[in-house]
Amino acid sequence: MLDMSDDRIRVKAGLDDLSLVRAFVERHAHSAGLSQDGAAELVLAVDEAVSNCVEHGLRGTEGEIEVCVVQQQDALRVIVRDDGALFDPTRALTAPLDVSPLDRARPGGFGVELMHRLVDQLDYRITGEGQNELTLLKRRP
Amino acid sequence: MSNELRIAVSEEKGNTPVTIMYVSGDLDSKTYGDLETKASDLIAAGAKNILLDLHEVHFMGSAGLRAMHAMSVKLKDAGGQLKLLNPSDPVARVLKTLGFDRFFDIHATRDAALKSF
Numbered sequence: 001m002l003d004m005s006d007d008r009i010r011v012k013a014g015l016d017d018l019s020l021v022r023a024f025v026e027r028h029a030h031s032a033g034l035s036q037d038g039a040a041e042l043v044l045a046v047d048e049a050v051s052n053c054v055e056h057g058l059r060g061t062e063g064e065i066e067v068c069v070v071q072q073q074d075a076l077r078v079i080v081r082d083d084g085a086l087f088d089p090t091r092a093l094t095a096p097l098d099v100s101p102l103d104r105a106r107p108g109g110f111g112v113e114l115m116h117r118l119v120d121q122l123d124y125r126i127t128g129e130g131q132n133e134l135t136l137l138k139r140r141p
Numbered sequence: 142m143s144n145e146l147r148i149a150v151s152e153e154k155g156n157t158p159v160t161i162m163y164v165s166g167d168l169d170s171k172t173y174g175d176l177e178t179k180a181s182d183l184i185a186a187g188a189k190n191i192l193l194d195l196h197e198v199h200f201m202g203s204a205g206l207r208a209m210h211a212m213s214v215k216l217k218d219a220g221g222q223l224k225l226l227n228p229s230d231p232v233a234r235v236l237k238t239l240g241f242d243r244f245f246d247i248h249a250t251r252d253a254a255l256k257s258f
Binding site for chain 2: 055118
């Protein structure tokens with residue numbers, strides 16, 4: 001981990017700190033009043049977002065990933081920024097799940113599909129500094 | 142915090158031999174390769190039927206599902222099967238959210254799972 005404050009954690013582009021990011025999001029999800037299931041769903045979605053950054057946009061680079069949380073009146077917003085290759089997961093192809101996936105050779109797209117299904121809103125933009133910025137919003141029940 | 146992935150293995154002899162893999166800890170993008178590798182080694186050594194005990198998995202992401210998918214395909218090619226035993230809540234969440242609970246053969250008890258092979 002590079003650094004962490006109350007509402008932000010910054011990690012290197014590797015998989016070693018995934019569990020720290022999960023613990024960070026889980027702590028904020030609980031203090032934001034999300035249900036047990038809602039918190040677990042948000043943690044899982046953010047884990048997929050960060051894993052995507054590492055495995056695709058930042059593969060083999062020395063880049064960084066920043067995860068910020070913003071408490072809103074009715075929701076928790078998690079913002080994931082990275083300086084890897086530009087990639088919009090909200091437009092990425094997801095896995096077709098209408099036929100048995102066990103019959104297909106090597107499926108992909110599960111992570112993106114999970115993100116879509118687990119949060120209430122998923123937004124992507126390119127920041128003024130040219131970073132990927134993915135925002136995941138999970139509403140309180 | 143991080144829960145290291147641990148995998149233990151036992152063999153059930155019987156009319157249909159079954160290899161049981163007990164998985165515990167976090168099954169994420171960092172660790173799923175360990176499960177795939179261990180399963181590949183077992184399959185290369187002759188395992189045809191694998192029962193994956195998942196009740197002590199504390200976290201699972203889609204990478205864990207990719208590992209299970211790869212295991213299922215390899216076992217099918219070898220004339221065998223992958224079955225799941227007692228998935229923990231984090232595992233069940235991924236399976237159910239993506240609809241994989243309809244495609245995997247999932248059992249609540251070890252005895253029922255072993256009899257089903």
